[in-house]
Each structure stands twice: as C-alpha cells, then as structure tokens.
Amino acid sequence: MNGVQTISLGEIMAKKSGSVDPSKFPGEVFDLYSIPAFDSRQPEVVAGKLIGSTKQIVEPGDVLLSKIVPHIRRSWVVGEKQGRRIIASGEWIVFRSEKIYPNYLRHVLVSDPFHSKFMSTVSGVGGSLLRARPAFVEKIKIPLPPLEEQKRIADILDRAEALRAKRRASLAQLDELTQAIFIDMFGDPVANPKGWLHAKLGDVIFSASDGPHVSPEYTENGVPFLSTRHVRAGEITWEDLKFISKEDAEIQWRKCKPERGDILYTKGGTTGLAATVKTDRLFAIWVHVSLLKPDPEKVDSLWLESMLNNEFCYQQSQVLTHGIANRDLGLTRMVKIKIFLPPLHLQKEFSHRIDTLERMKIVHKASLAELNELFASLQYRAFRGEL
Incomplete structure (x- = not known):
C-alpha cells in the first residue's frame, strides 16, 4: 500500500457498546438501525412495545457493517440524535474510534479490496443463512492515513458516488415513465x-414453453444459458453468465428457441417479470424462465411486455404462482392471466415511444458504466495512498 499505515478492524470494533431490551420501555420511541431500513438510509422510528428482541446501543458516528447475506454490501454511518435513543439490530458489526473518519471507513467497508477479504470470513450453508464471523473480520487490516487525509478521500468518493446515484435515479425515472405512458395511452387495466376488449395471455401468443427440467452440463464458453436472475422487468441482463455447449443448445432449441421479438417471462423463484428479446444473439434458457411467442397479428411484443409488467398482471401472476420454498408459475396457469387488448396500431404507437426511451436508457447506462469504472479506480488509488 505504498507505505500507508494500516490498522486491524479489531482495534476499532465496538465490542462492548451495550444493549437494551426495548420491550421493557413500551412507551419509549427509538431510532432503530435495522437491515430492512438500510435501503432507505433512514432508521425506523418505532415504539419499544413493537420491538421484540434486545438491540445494541449505538452512537452518532458509529459505522455499521452487515454480517448477514454478506455478498450484499451494506455499511451505514449512524446519524445525529433526534431526541431518541439510538439502537441497532444484532446483524450489524459496530465500529467506533476517534482514529477513523466515519464516512472514510464506510467507503473502505464497501470497496472491492475489502469485500474480497470480508467474504473469506463467511460461514453458513448459503443464501440468507450466510454470516460473516466477527472474530475473523477483526483480523482484517485496512489502510489508515491521517485523519485529514481520510476526510479528503471520503469527500472525493462522496462526490463520485453522488454522480452515480444521480445517473441511477435518471434510469429509474425512465423505467417509471414507461408505465406512465402505458397508463396515459390505455388507462388503468x-x-x-x-373499454378495450378483454383477453387472456394465451389468446395473443402462439405458445408458452420453458427450458430443460434437468440441470445442464456447463462449459467454459459456448452458448449463454440464462436463468431467472438474468430477467428483470423490461430488461435482459448479460452479466455473470453460464454457458452450455452448442450441441446441448441445439437439443434444447428443438423445444424452446428464443428469437428476437419473443418475451422471456419468469416462472420459477421470482415470478411474473417480462422482458422482450431485442437481440439476434443465440442463447438458451433454464426451466424457471418461460418463452412466450407473441402473435404479431394480435399483439406487439413491447406492448405485451409492459402489460405483463403492469401491477394488474403482476398481481395475477403472484396468485397463480404455487409453492413456498419452490415457487412456480406453471405454463398452463400463466396463459390464463387476464389482459385487455387495444387496437394493434395503438400498441405499435406505444412501442415507438418506448423505443425512444430505450435509446435514452442506452446513453444513461453507458454513462453509468463509465462512472462505475471511475469510482472503482478512485477507490483503488485512494486505499493505496495514490489519490
């Protein structure tokens, strides 16, 4: 690290921060830093009578690091007091030291170099049962420049992070605009x-099929093999791919071959998300993804995608999804999803408007990718003393 001083996390870990059982103070209102509250970056304001277990007592400026589901990077600086006691759930590891500028530490704890070390401390069988072990986390060393340098680094990274947040917000607004245009043109389903005609999904598609019901043999490269995690509402992602051989893909394509204009519709695990195929790239799909072949004389693919992603159809998909541990939206059930059916020329007009939005999204995504690369570079240089 080019001579940068380091410190073990154990030296700044608040091992005796104290605890409180809020239920013994039923009328008192607490600021609760919980894992579910993290995404909003606002602690829950909740009465003691509604809190069912003992919590850690934390202080303004403490830095929290989530030890559960550790592949999701969660670090949070405790805010100022608002006239209430501040507590945190036991899923947080708490750090506290005058040697550390809180926002600098937060950036360290979500950085790529730290995260790779952090994941080596994990135990558990997988998923939500994975836990980072504090006894191992405390042995991790992090860079510790002088306090003023920490503040300078944090300020630079804060500004870069703010740019990324604005770009993500712009993309989110474009996503919301798609449904806003849908409602404006066609009304609430x-x-x-x-008074559009009523129909069912099965009325406007040639077929609904799915991928293989047995695990394939993966290869180092070959044909991309997409699963549920690659399908989001309105988008197919091509990250973290697995591959199968061309020979295996040819066998699968006899039953189910995705083509431009088809719709991928999730049917296992996270169900009820639709995304149109907008590429000629060859790929295959797993059993938990269904392939819808729209009838172009009845329905436009992009319009149908938006219809299926509308809350009206999404809620139907959840009712038709069976199972708890192994959730499944069966092919024979999904075709019963009710839709309305405007004239095809209006569907195509909607599709044209959405094409314009998609071009805007491409520009924003390219900009976000550049900002992400910049941020990663800044992090790398900052924690090596090169910024």
Missing part, C-alpha cells in the same frame, strides 16, 4: 376506462 383494473378499471379499463376506455
């Missing part, structure tokens, strides 16, 4: 104020 629940009320159907424009």
